[in-house]
Structures are given as structure tokens and as C-alpha cells.
Amino acid sequence: METVNIIPRIGDMAPDFEALTTTGPLKFSEYNKGSWVVMFSHPADFTPVCTTEMCGFAEEKDFWAKHNTKLLGLSIDSIHAHIAWVNAVHEKTNILFEFPIIADLDMKISKLYGMLQPGESETAAVRAVFIIDPTGKVRLVMYYPLNVGRNMEEIKRALVALQTSDAEKVAMPLNWKPGEKVIVPPPKTLAALAERKASNLEMVDWYLAKKAI
Helix, strand or coil: CCCCCCCCCCCCECCCCEEEECCEEEEHHHHHCCCEEEEEECCCCCCHHHHHHHHHHHHCHHHHHHCCEEEEEEECCCHHHHHHHHHHHHHHHCCCCCCCEEECCCCHHHHHCCCCCCCCCCCCCCEEEEEECCCCEEEEEEEECCCCCCCHHHHHHHHHHHHHHHHHCCECCCCCCCCCCEEECCCCCHHHHHHHHCCCCEEEECCEEEECC
């Protein structure tokens, strides 16, 4: 029977679960409460691409803290394999994976989040990234194949873009980076259009206007 992977969509509430992790038992809804979560899967412990990625996440510890964001890793490995890998990387690089890494040997959580994609692998999770807001809602989903490492700068950029959009009620243009101008939602009435024309916004056209924040 073919495996059906249902991927939580943008706007869905993140499926809740309980799991054993490298920092102890974890209930996702409690871990997520009051903070953003970047949840990501990797194919396997003791693999080269995954090691570079996990180190990248760990090295941005101050960035995640500044942006009220917790990390949560996952792979289909045992807790003992996770602990051994964390220890080995720490000994070789002095980088410590302090964030929890889920031991998902039964693949329950991988299937819950659509991380198992049979066309790529039946037993290894693809490189998924879920950005989940403090209300538990999925705000962004990224998927990478087993042989392509993620772009850490893009994950960070996307997180800041989401947080900025929420705070300022704006949208972000192509290649937006923090500090650059943002897009103001288009007017929905003629009065709002007239107000926009009289404003100091950077007008490309009536529906496309930018401002600094």
C-alpha cells in the first residue's frame, strides 16, 4: 500500500505531538507556546551535509534568541545515535547542538509532517523546514532533497520577514532584507487611493507603493 504523506499547509495549525529528544521529553504545543519555532528534519545522524546544517543552526544561537525563536530538529534515528552525534561534533568542532533533536525511530512525527517522501527515500526524512508562529500556526514551509543543503540566510530572512510583516502589516518585495523598504497594502477605496497619492510613499504605481520602517 502506497504511503500517503499529508503535509501541513501554510495557515494550518501545526500538528501537536509528544516526543523524546536530546533535551528530554517534549510536548510540541508547550514548547511552541509564546515563541516562534523553526522545526527542521535531516536525513540521518553522522552524515556530512546534515552536520554542516546542524552546525549552522547552532552557530546562530544569538539570532534565534533575539527573534524569540526556538529550534527543533528531527531525524529517524535513536536517541543514543543523536547523543553520540552531538557529542562527536562538539569534540571535533566545539559546536554544541543545545536545541532539542527528536528521536523519531517509529517515523510517527516524520509522517505527521509529511517529511517522508517515498520518491526520495522510504526511511530518511527529507530536509524540511517549518516556521511556526507563537499561536501554533504554520507560516512557512520549505523542502530540500537529501543531497542539497539548506540556505541558512534564507531561513533567517524569511523568519524576520514574517515577524516584520505581522508587526507592521506590510508585505515584502523580491529579495527583501531587513532594513530595506517594504510594500504597503494597496488601497481598497477611491478615498484611500487619493490619500495614497497625497502621501510621501514611494509610488511605483497606485497599487505598488513602498515605505521605510
